[in-house]
Amino acid sequence: xxxxxxVCNEIIRRSGVNPRKCMKCGKCSGTCPAYDEMEYHPHQFVxxxxxxxxxPLLKSKSIYRCLSCFACIDRCPRGxxxxxxxxxxxxxxxxxxxxxxxxxDDLPAMLDEDLPQxxxxxxxxxxxx
Amino acid sequence: xxxxxxxxxxxxxxxxxxxxAGADLAGSNRLxxxxxxxVIRVPCSCRVNPMFILxxxxxxxxxxxxxxxxxxxxxxxxxxxxxxxxxxxLFSMLEYLGIEKERTRVEWVxxxxxxxxxxxxxxxxxxxxSLGENKRLEDLRCKR
Amino acid sequence: xxxxxxxxxxxxxxxxxxxxxxxxxxxxxxEPGVVFSTNxxxxxxxxxxxxxxxxxxxxxxxxxxxxxxxxxxxxxTFRKTAAAAGINPYMVEIANIREQCSWIHKDMKxxxxxxxxxxxxxxxxxxxxxxxxxxxSPVTKRALVIGGGIAGIQTAxxxxxxxxxxxIVEKKPTIGGKMAQLDKTFPTLDCAACILxxxxxxxxxxxxIRIFSYSEVEHVSGFVGNFDVTIKxxxxxxxxxxxxxxxxxxxxxxxxxxxxxxxxxxxxxRAIYIPxxxxxxxxxxxxxxxxxxxxxxxxxxxxxxxxxxxxDYTQKDEFIEEKxxxxxxxxxxxxxxxxxxxEFAYSQSKDVITSLEFERLMNAAGPTAGxxxxxxxxxxxxxxxxxxxxxxxxxxxxxxxxEYCSKICCMYTAKHAMLTRDKYPDTDVTVFYIDVRTPxxxxxxxxxxxxxxxxxxxxxxxxxxxxxxxxxxxxxxxDLIANKQLKIEADLVVLAAAIExxxxxxxxxxxxxxxxxxNDFFTEAHPKxxxxxxxxxxxxxxxxxxxxKDIPETVSQxxxxxxxxxxxxxxxxxTGNPCVAHSDEMMCNGCSTCExxxxxGAITYQDKEFRGPNRTTLIRRVAQVNEAVCQGxxxxxxxxxxxxxxxxxxxxxxxxxxxxxxxx
Numbered sequence: 001x002x003x004x005x006x007v008c009n010e011i012i013r014r015s016g017v018n019p020r021k022c023m024k025c026g027k028c029s030g031t032c033p034a035y036d037e038m039e040y041h042p043h044q045f046v047x048x049x050x051x052x053x054x055x056p057l058l059k060s061k062s063i064y065r066c067l068s069c070f071a072c073i074d075r076c077p078r079g080x081x082x083x084x085x086x087x088x089x090x091x092x093x094x095x096x097x098x099x100x101x102x103x104x105d106d107l108p109a110m111l112d113e114d115l116p117q118x119x120x121x122x123x124x125x126x127x128x129x
Numbered sequence: 130x131x132x133x134x135x136x137x138x139x140x141x142x143x144x145x146x147x148x149x150a151g152a153d154l155a156g157s158n159r160l161x162x163x164x165x166x167x168v169i170r171v172p173c174s175c176r177v178n179p180m181f182i183l184x185x186x187x188x189x190x191x192x193x194x195x196x197x198x199x200x201x202x203x204x205x206x207x208x209x210x211x212x213x214x215x216x217x218x219l220f221s222m223l224e225y226l227g228i229e230k231e232r233t234r235v236e237w238v239x240x241x242x243x244x245x246x247x248x249x250x251x252x253x254x255x256x257x258x259s260l261g262e263n264k265r266l267e268d269l270r271c272k273r
Numbered sequence: 274x275x276x277x278x279x280x281x282x283x284x285x286x287x288x289x290x291x292x293x294x295x296x297x298x299x300x301x302x303x304e305p306g307v308v309f310s311t312n313x314x315x316x317x318x319x320x321x322x323x324x325x326x327x328x329x330x331x332x333x334x335x336x337x338x339x340x341x342x343x344x345x346x347x348x349x350t351f352r353k354t355a356a357a358a359g360i361n362p363y364m365v366e367i368a369n370i371r372e373q374c375s376w377i378h379k380d381m382k383x384x385x386x387x388x389x390x391x392x393x394x395x396x397x398x399x400x401x402x403x404x405x406x407x408x409x410s411p412v413t414k415r416a417l418v419i420g421g422g423i424a425g426i427q428t429a430x431x432x433x434x435x436x437x438x439x440x441i442v443e444k445k446p447t448i449g450g451k452m453a454q455l456d457k458t459f460p461t462l463d464c465a466a467c468i469l470x471x472x473x474x475x476x477x478x479x480x481x482i483r484i485f486s487y488s489e490v491e492h493v494s495g496f497v498g499n500f501d502v503t504i505k506x507x508x509x510x511x512x513x514x515x516x517x518x519x520x521x522x523x524x525x526x527x528x529x530x531x532x533x534x535x536x537x538x539x540x541x542x543r544a545i546y547i548p549x550x551x552x553x554x555x556x557x558x559x560x561x562x563x564x565x566x567x568x569x570x571x572x573x574x575x576x577x578x579x580x581x582x583x584x585d586y587t588q589k590d591e592f593i594e595e596k597x598x599x600x601x602x603x604x605x606x607x608x609x610x611x612x613x614x615x616e617f618a619y620s621q622s623k624d625v626i627t628s629l630e631f632e633r634l635m636n637a638a639g640p641t642a643g644x645x646x647x648x649x650x651x652x653x654x655x656x657x658x659x660x661x662x663x664x665x666x667x668x669x670x671x672x673x674x675x676e677y678c679s680k681i682c683c684m685y686t687a688k689h690a691m692l693t694r695d696k697y698p699d700t701d702v703t704v705f706y707i708d709v710r711t712p713x714x715x716x717x718x719x720x721x722x723x724x725x726x727x728x729x730x731x732x733x734x735x736x737x738x739x740x741x742x743x744x745x746x747x748x749x750x751x752d753l754i755a756n757k758q759l760k761i762e763a764d765l766v767v768l769a770a771a772i773e774x775x776x777x778x779x780x781x782x783x784x785x786x787x788x789x790x791x792n793d794f795f796t797e798a799h800p801k802x803x804x805x806x807x808x809x810x811x812x813x814x815x816x817x818x819x820x821x822k823d824i825p826e827t828v829s830q831x832x833x834x835x836x837x838x839x840x841x842x843x844x845x846x847x848t849g850n851p852c853v854a855h856s857d858e859m860m861c862n863g864c865s866t867c868e869x870x871x872x873x874g875a876i877t878y879q880d881k882e883f884r885g886p887n888r889t890t891l892i893r894r895v896a897q898v899n900e901a902v903c904q905g906x907x908x909x910x911x912x913x914x915x916x917x918x919x920x921x922x923x924x925x926x927x928x929x930x931x932x933x934x935x936x937x
Contacts, residue, residue, distance in 0.1 A: 023666065025707040029751035031616065031737025035758040043753065075616055075737060077662070079669035138936050145345075153343045156372030164378050164387040167394065167935040168369070170344065172852065172923055176907030184929050188936035205906035206788070206796065206808045206872045215911065247377075 015088035019050035028072035042082035137191035146204035148196030154243030162250035175208035186266040192257035282316035282341035291384040329358040336399035342371040361404030368395040397934040405851035412498040420603035422450020424816025431835030447552035460719035497811030510559035516583035518555030522575035540640035606817040608770040623649040654764030664771035680821035682769035694727035786874025852922030853903040860917035863894035867909035875902035
């Protein structure tokens with residue numbers, strides 16, 4: 001595997017986020033509805049990508065727990081957009097594996113009456129990269 | 130035949146409040162820089178009309194350096210912001226005309242930075258020397 | 274043709290050590306226009322100066338070049354010498370052959386050559402020098418203070434105590450500002466009213482201070498020392514000089530449902546009101562938006578109960594014109610609107626309040642008479658959550674919050690937390706913070722006391738969401754140190770809202786031609802060395818209109834602004850710097866470019882009549898430089914596309930002559 005720094009830079013490039021803008025207030029994690037599901041939390045994603053501590057994130061299940069609800073993006077006072085970082089980390093894992101976790105044709109069978117529309121869109125966005 | 134050592138002509142515009150005082154401080158601290166540098170005092174770097182710089186090159190100057198207060202510290206609050214923009218434009222135009230961009234420079238020197246003034250001038254003179262004489266814009270009619 | 278005298282100074286051995294002064298004076302003596310050239314040991318000494326004076330008389334000199342130390346050192350000395358000998362002081366030029374020649378070069382030949390070039394450059398400039406006379410303008414010995422908060426009050430008192438007349442313009446019915454609304458003040462926990470109201474009374478009783486309350490500045494023209502200001506005195510429908518402030522009308526008025534802005538709308542007042550008991554001036558004001566009499570013509574209760582016969586429903590806005598020598602902006606601040614911060618449920622729940630509202634709740638003169646209760650149901654809260662940095666340090670989007678730190682929130686939140694714990698030990702207090710910033714005398718000690726002695730829980734993290742559930746508020750936030758997400762059931766949530774300059778500041782700055790930053794704070798003339806002056810001469814800054822400030826800082830800045838005003842007003846005449854911009858009317862094309870780049874608003878445009886061809890007259894729009902305001906930076910001279918603008922003392926021709934002399 002390539003150098004850790006390269007992975008980080010690639011994640012930063014892909015997400016279009018500048019993690020240095022973060023002032024470590026923790027509002028992203030304060031607002032995150034999936035917080036309890038995640039091993040690493042939004043603010044940790046930003047911090048770990050900034051410091052280059054990327055491997056735990058790549059191995060963590062947290063990347064699939066993010067709902068992509070973008071509450072953190074909406075509320076971040078510095079415009080850091082943590083969800084985009086989570087997304088970028090997720091993408092690098094998925095691309096590495098060469099897997100596509102969800103095909104459009106499989107969708108109808110998985111649909112549930114109670115499933116909100118946004119969840120479908122989010123899921124599709126997340127698993128079909 | 131032995132040719133005299135090439136001595137460039139360098140015009141330095143210094144704003145009265147920061148850079149001229151910085152140049153004075155360099156003197157008080159006996160920090161040497163080449164005698165080719167001659168300073169012209171202006172109230173603010175924004176007083177320097179691009180025309181003056183063109184005139185200097187026309188009259189055979191080999192390098193022109195413009196020194197002002199650091200951005201945000203201008204005695205007149207915003208003068209050096211204008212300078213910065215004007216010079217960015219002028220220098221790119223000069224480069225287009227064939228005046229190497231190393232012959233022109235804008236440097237921010239505060240009244241406390243005598244050492245920086247001397248170092249800047251040493252560096253600038255060395256750079257201009259390595260470029261040799263400015264022949265591109267020099268108006269030979271001005272030479273007697 | 275000028276008759277120029279050249280005087281080369283040895284400066285002991287400082288110059289003579291590396292420069293052959295005799296060679297310099299000989300070489301310069303041969304320059305065209307030079308009729309006299311000499312050198313002397315110490316030009317700045319009395320003997321040296323006498324030598325210059327004598328030479329001026331003997332040789333009829335019209336211009337002087339002195340080759341000596343830096344002009345920053347002795348330019349003023351030699352200008353005085355020249356003036357004493359009867360020539361214009363601005364006909365003197367200095368060639369700096371010490372700091373910029375002899376001191377930096379070791380080689381005699383090199384030093385001498387350079388000194389000659391520098392001398393020649395100065396001679397080239399003197400050839401084009403013209404006599405300059407500084408302009409003079411009288412000073413009106415009266416100051417205007419705009420804003421009657423603690424900043425304006427302190428500035429006005431200090432100026433008036435020095436013996437000058439001061440007028441305060443306050444847009445509200447009373448002076449006092451934000452400080453009058455506060456409960457206690459950090460870090461000493463003095464009651465705000467106890468230390469403010471005596472000052473308000475001092476202002477009211479001061480023989481040299483006039484208060485224009487319920488008034489606004491309508492128009493400003495003129496320049497430093499000579500401002501003409503129009504003040505609009507809004508109709509308050511009560512005769513100010515007749516009203517005794519007994520308050521009977523405010524009790525009898527039948528219109529009871531007017532939100533009380535002094536208590537931030539947490540209770541109601543009448544349509545005729547006195548904002549608070551210690552108001553200055555203590556005069557009732559009728560709120561025209563709510564008064565039944567003014568709206569429908571049917572009521573008149575206040576007029577009936579007023580024993581002093583002070584009510585006047587026909588009152589109109591009054592315009593007062595006055596001349597001032599100096600103007601102080603003290604327009605203050607406001608907390609930002611919480612409308613854009615829906616995540617904190619401010620608009621959904623009455624129990625989410627701002628810190629200023631909390632201040633009123635705690636105040637003995639407030640809507641609850643100082644009893645801390647929930648605004649929704651009047652029940653005493655047992656769990657309070659404070660959220661800091663709401664809207665401060667928010668760079669994400671400008672319409673939501675402010676990029677800067679509001680500076681005072683850390684301290685007042687600590688104060689609120691401490692006061693709550695002190696008064697109600699049964700109440701649990703939690704503060705969410707990003708950073709605690711407490712620089713200031715006794716400030717950090719104060720904050721630590723809140724934590725250590727009063728047991729306030731400080732949590733490093735930020736609240737992401739507040740959701741009302743039943744009569745509780747669920748506060749969801751992060752605890753970054755414990756790496757946990759917290760869900761706290763709170764009874765009351767207090768938001769430390771960012772502060773912003775008052776909305777009246779922007780139009781005022783336009784009137785004053787005072788510059789502002791992107792956040793609408795007034796900019797100072799120099800961020801470090803001239804912090805209480807605006808770049809526009811004669812305009813001074815006091816208090817939070819220049820940047821977020823707490824009370825001690827505001828008071829010291831107010832005093833500093835007053836000192837600057839006193840310094841200005843104590844002069845009978847202002848002598849300007851003669852090296853100012855000047856526009857050649859014949860060349861000016863009226864494009865306004867110079868007006869836009871001028872940082873001082875010194876350039877205005879006027880329509881002037883000119884002689885046209887065939888005995889016609891033309892009206893042309895031309896630039897006019899106000900010499901009293903111009904500081905002589907020369908920015909306009911470069912911006913001018915037609916070359917009409919030039920700077921006296923540093924004219925384009927002069928600088929080009931210098932360039933030519935150097936490049937020869």
